[in-house]
Amino acid sequence: MGRRHAVTEKKPLGVLIMKGGTAFFSGCLLLKFLPLLALGFLTFTGGCVPLKHARVASVAFTLEDVAAAASRQSDPLLIGEGSAAYLMLVDGLIEAYPRNPRLLVAGCQAYSSYASSFVVDEDPRRAGELFLRAREYGFRALSNGVDFAAAAAGNLEDFESLLQQYGKKDVAALFWTAGAWANWIALNLEKVQAIADLPALEALMKRILELDETFYYGSPHVLMGVYEASKPAAIGGSPPRAKAHFQKAFELGAHNLLTAKVLYAEYYARAVRDEALFVETMERVLAATPHEIPELTFSNTLAQQKARKLLNKREEYFEGLP
DSSP: OOOOOOOOOOOOOOOSSOOSSOSTTOHHHHGGGHHHHHHHHOOOBTTBOOHHHHHHHHHHHTHHHHHHHHHTOOOHHHHHHHHHHHHHHHHHHHHHSTTOHHHHHHHHHHHHHHIIIIITTTOHHHHHHHHHHHHHHHHHHTOSSSOHHHHHTSOHHHHHHHHTTOOGGGHHHHHHHHHHHHHHHHTOTTSHHHHHTHHHHHHHHHHHHHHHTTHHHHHHHHHHHHHHHHSOGGGTOOHHHHHHHHHHHHHTTGGGOHHHHHHIIIIIIHHTTOHHHHHHHHHHHHHSOTTSSGGGHHHHHHHHHHHHHHHTTHHHHTTTOO
16 A cells, blocks of 8 residues: 655645634534533442542533523624633543543534634634644544554555544544644645645545535535635645535535635635625625524624625735726
8 A cells, every 4th residue: 555645735725624703613512512521421430420520520511501502692702702711621621531532522622613713813823733732632532442643644545444434423523623634734734744634634524424414514515615625726626526515515504504605705716716706605694694593693603704804805815807
């Protein structure tokens, strides 16, 4: 089996996943998973729960109501101000129970969500560090009996074979890991390792599509659509494939995610230099009701903020067009 071939051309890919104010990586969504983690902490020994694990479990149980409230929150500033404390809580839970895969997935989501929603536009270097932490948690979540990080850095064919061991129950871990990984790559394109990681990342995204293309309103197709639209043709990017992925995502429910529409305009419309499509899509996002689906209120509010910022750069993006 051949070694993976690093791609040497370093044209900007852009931030591949939801840069600066986005939906399916937003912090409120990851809270929904944490109440379930308590089940993993209730390890009985002789009829007793270890004290530390009991404390961790009790904290996890209290997050269910927080999740419901956060996902319906229309004030991103409020969520942003509480994010740092939340990340420390997640780190503490992982320290208490370092091999719980569901907790590690929550950590992956937490760091990726915070970085993409509140950090990447203002401080890309710091965002890169946060995405790296998120990727680390994701790799650990997927390392049940295997070293996922070592496999991802090794022979591509062997890595593709390893991915066949994961099933539909692993889609959440695979998806959030892919998102964190893609964002880290996008912010580190000057590094040989980041470019060399692209084939493995693509293999991971394709496996997610095989397992469950419907995950979170069709988000795996959004992920692949951004990837295909932002990658230069010289290294395999394809706007037509990107459009097909976005359209499939919308069919599977991503039309409810205003972020998916923002990404469609930001990456596909810009890639094909279609200013009319860019403006039309952004204006539809701004005209939408963000709380039409209550649990998407926060993410859709962030998407509308992003749409306004991008519309203000319209002339810069389409300079030279008649």
